[in-house]
Amino acid sequence: MSRALAAGLALLLSLAFIASLTTPWSPIAALFPQDPELAWALLVELRLPRAALALVYGATLGASGAAIQALFANPLASPDLTGTTSGAALGAVVTAYLLGFTAPIALSLGAVAGALGALALLLALAGPRAETATLLLSGLAISALAGALTTLALALAPSPFAFYDAYDWLMGSLVDRSLAQTAFAAVPALLTIAWLLRLTGPLDSLALGEEVAQSLGHDVLRLRLQIVCLTALGVGACVAIAGAIGFIGLVAPIFARRLTRGHPGRALLPAAAIGALLLTAADLAVRTVPLGRTLPIGVVTALLGAPFFLWLVAHMRFRLRS
């Protein structure tokens, strides 16, 4: 990725962040002359966590998706299609509603454990060098199972309001999160991204095949373990605070690799930037679409991501046939 492209992405991220803080602007503009303190509080305590969470969660999904795609050598792998996000949501829901621990740290631990469980199950079912079909079928089964168990856990929960939270957990929500909650997602997520970025070289070498990567001095087993644990940590921490959001982790790395001449490892940083941009854009769409009510953000990412996924599958099928 050239410096000009990196600067362009940084500029776009800054603009998206400002847009996220200020959209819609009219209520804040109206409030500032009357009660500047309240207007400021609105910005800092409501808009800022939402904007920051969208950036951090999107970046985590983008970087994790790029790492998982590089690890499985498969452009159709992503945290949601491998069941990582669904597993994390299940872990958080079980922790909160069945075990009764609602502190953010407990939710995060539950979600990380759920994500790790889902990824471990995927590796056991599909193997580390999974064919596309095996990977997708295993991921689909794990996602469906985790989704069903999440709904079941919410339906059986002692709290009468639990079931109404199903939307938030299954389709994600960035609304009304506090600064503290945002920090609980952001700290592990940013650590995850930083650590993943140290693995760009080994992940690029892995594109040459496991044997060659080993001959070049990379410990492939350790690399695999690091990626599984890191993506579970980052995605788990974000899901614990904002629920499961799909398709960003699939789409962002595919765009990112167009900026890195197809290198899967080097795509991690642009994938994080593009993931952050996409989720912020989806959140802006949720806020500005005049439907009279707030859409779950996962609906927007799925509405945009699913057709892209279908196009990708059709494209791959066409390439295989030709």
Added chain:
Amino acid sequence: MTALLQAEGLALPGRLSETGLTLAAGEIVCLIGPNGSGKTSLLHAVTGIGGPSGSVRIDGDDPWRAGPARRVRLLTYLPATRELRWPLLARDLVRLGGAGPEEVEASIARLDLGAVAERRVDRLSTGERSRVLIARALAPRPRLLLLDEPTANLDPLWQIRLMEMLKADLAKEGGAALVAIHDLDAAGRYADRLLVMQSGRIAADGAPAEIFAGPWIRDIFGIERREGVWQPAT
């Protein structure tokens, strides 16, 4: 001649029995043997793939403990598979092998890949793809080349060119190559020494003329040379 590679007590559980191996500078040693005899396992063990036991020294240096930058100057490994995990551009694939920019371009030019260097490797012919992978292994000009079936998928002219290129490089730069190969004629023509592999161990080690004159080819491969060509032993 001074020993370039010294391997002692090399073993891979279930694949390679404890084996010692020495290669002199400038030497091409070909590994021959039927399928499953342990040629690839020996290459893996020297490379450090699969957790081998024993020790390997290249010019006195331990390649298994060397970091990536130093390691590619000591050894590079070309696997037998031509399948690629990721559709990189040919030039980028060669670059990922750890050589410097000038070495990469020189290697691309030597393997005559200039015209396809900016094309995706999955869109190249199998022969072109093989040459890209060979260019990756040769580019860092390591002390020891470990090549598994380097001539597979190459046309006859490129098979000759490649082996001549190896021979000339090693003579000039004093490196060494350990080459697993099925083509006995090529092995006989280009190797300074042949190692005959059988059931995960080295069954015979000698100059090509000595190996071809002995009982090993007939006993281990079940073939013999009659009327100038290899045929099933009678």
